Amino acid sequence: MIETHDFDVVVLGHGIAGLSAAVAAMEAGARVAVLERASEAESGGCTRYTEAFLRLKSETELSDDFDEAMAEVASANPDPGLIAEMDSASDTWGNVVRSMSVTDTDYLATLSREAVPTIQWIKGHGVRFIPTMLPQITLASMPMITPSGGGAAMLEALGNVARDGGVAFFYETTGRRLIETAGVISGLHAVGRGNSPIDFLAKAVVLASGGFEGSPEMLARYVGPGAAGIRPVARGAHYNRGEGIRMAFEVGASPAGDFGAYHSTPVDERSARAEAKVLIFPFGIVVNRLGTRFCDEGSGADYNNYDRICWAIQKQPNSVGYAILDAKINDVPNYVRAVLSDVPPIQADSLHDLARKLDVPVGVLEQTVQAFNKGCPVGQLASFVPSKADGLSTVGVMPAKSNWARPIDTPPFIAYPLIPSGIITFGGVKTNASAQVLNSDGDVIPNLYAAGAMTGVYYRRYPAATSVLRGATFGRIAGAHAAKRVSSPVQV
Structure with a gap:
């Protein structure tokens, strides 16, 4: 008999995107579970090991070049005619425009608008932010802040809030496939230690399990020759094996981001x-x-x-x-x-x-x-x-x-x-400004959300100090929106 659990919102992943989603959903009244393939001691993916540089001048101001930097990496060589269609309201976009591999203007505007409120929200949960600079010798004057204690400090603070609020944590539990009922996501099938199957039934699923830095197979398939020589930047990145991306593709999610490129040092x-x-x-x-x-x-x-x-x-x-x-x-x-x-x-x-x-x-x-x-x-x-x-x-x-x-x-x-x-693979799934996963026709896959590095946003290059920020921002958005769907399931 398969072990079964029932929650309002199930979050796959324990990094900054996953914990932001879990806390936001919990604060909105949802019953939440977080699934994490690592042990509790090693949980948190890349976030646990990163300095978590944030492209902000201060806790209340984005860097002056933030919007420009994100817009520059939003696409590769798109059809200018299709890009022009994005000047209209998003609800008027056609199939091709909605699903094409471009980070749309609504997503970018939402990130710009919600990044600072998200940092204030995290600060309200006990994280202190301090001025910093990148470790390289050039670009030392780029405005930057970081959490005191790095990414691990954010994980500790949000994790404590989640536990105090009743969020259930399932460690050493790996997602395998989404449960789909009549085109609607209704849960997630996972395995625990010893390959023991576990079904998590849910009214909404948030995928936040990172990219595929720790998957030699996906690196070889997408990045190409020599990929076997790429070492995950830290221990946490070894846990990022791309299951969330694969599961989303299996239910028809549209790809986005530059699958042939990655951020590295x-x-x-x-x-x-x-x-x-x-x-x-x-x-x-x-x-x-x-x-x-x-x-x-x-x-x-x-x-x-x-x-x-x-x-x-x-x-x-x-x-x-x-x-x-x-x-x-x-x-x-x-x-x-x-x-x-x-x-x-x-x-x-x-x-x-x-x-x-x-x-x-x-x-x-x-x-x-x-x-x-x-x-x-x-x-x-x-x-x-x-x-x-x-x-x-x-x-x-x-x-x-x-x-x-x-x-x-x-x-x-x-x-x-x-x-x-x-450090970060660029290819992933396409989401809208509400962190809902879109299918290959640009339509929302009901009850499925994604945030963090498993969502495809970057093309060709990485704008420094934006990954943790967008993971937190859209993790929070995903959790809040998922909880709202739980209370009002007729909404899309």
């Missing part, structure tokens, strides 16, 4: 530390196991330079690259702030010895560095500015280096072995 291959970022590579060169350069290490001072270097490393042999720097890294103020690895760099007094320690061809590495040094600008090194794109570029070198191009010629030489870390 290079991490030290040797480190077991969460988010062991090494962000000083723009001030040197990066070579592969063959000893050759393969990308523009200094393509820009924007946050997306980290994605670009990771996507390039992914395609190299063994999905590994080696950041090579010399003693001039000491010219960069506070550069250690951009190295989060707990393992010292590999160091040598000559390129010959460094190559041997890295197990890359000695002669090839020496030739690579010699060619790079020859292409560095002569007599312009005084214009080196580490805090912004300085235009100090190579000449006659392929690939070119666009900024911070200085010769690698001053011992000791150091190196870090870099691999891409999977």
Whole structure:
């Protein structure tokens, strides 16, 4: 006999999106259950391990570029005629417009309008927010806040509120498929430890189980060659295996977001530390196991330079690259702030010895560095500015280096072995501004909601410090809307 439970709202996932949904639904009077595949000690997905940077100037103000940054990543190459149709009211949009893989204007406007009230709501539950800056050397002036204690602090606060309000938690419980009755979602089938089946009947289901950073199969299918070399950025990301996305697709959900791209930063291959970022590579060169350069290490001072270097490393042999720097890294103020690895760099007094320690061809590495040094600008090194794109570029070198191009010629030489870390996958399911999941015709799938990283919003690049914010915002919206449906089930 299958174990069965009955709730008003069932939430799949224990990260910021899931707990925001659970608390919002509970506060609206719903009986709520949260399902989490991890143990209680490891619950929370990526949120538990992230610093939870938020793209706000303060607790009451979005960053000045927030709307622009989100609009820039809302689509790839859409049909301008279809985009023009979005200027009309959303209830007049046709099938194609409603379901196309574009983050619609209503969704973006809702995020912009509700982000600050959501932060105030979380603050009201005991979370303190403080000013901060990103750990990299460039972009340090970007306005930012973060919860004191990072994402774990938000999980603790919301989790306590949920428990005090009677929310039921089921740990080590994995969602398998949605229960559908006559086109309406009526629950979720799950399994507990020992593959024991459990049915959760519900009047609404909120999927908030993250992306597919921890699924080698989905990474290989969507991201492509070399995906096996992408390491989930932290332990929590290993639990993000894409079941929520798959379950939604099985009941007809429309895909959205850029399935072939992901947000990443290079991490030290040797480190077991969460988010062991090494962000000083723009001030040197990066070579592969063959000893050759393969990308523009200094393509820009924007946050997306980290994605670009990771996507390039992914395609190299063994999905590994080696950041090579010399003693001039000491010219960069506070550069250690951009190295989060707990393992010292590999160091040598000559390129010959460094190559041997890295197990890359000695002669090839020496030739690579010699060619790079020859292409560095002569007599312009005084214009080196580490805090912004300085235009100090190579000449006659392929690939070119666009900024911070200085010769690698001053011992000791150091190196870090870099691999891409999977932080956020971009592909997911399409939702509307009420966090309701849409089918492939752009219609609402009754009683099904989704929020957080399993919803597809980003295309081509990631606007820094927006993921946790949108997870909390639309998690809260999903929970409140789901609870409202429970009390007034005739509403869509």
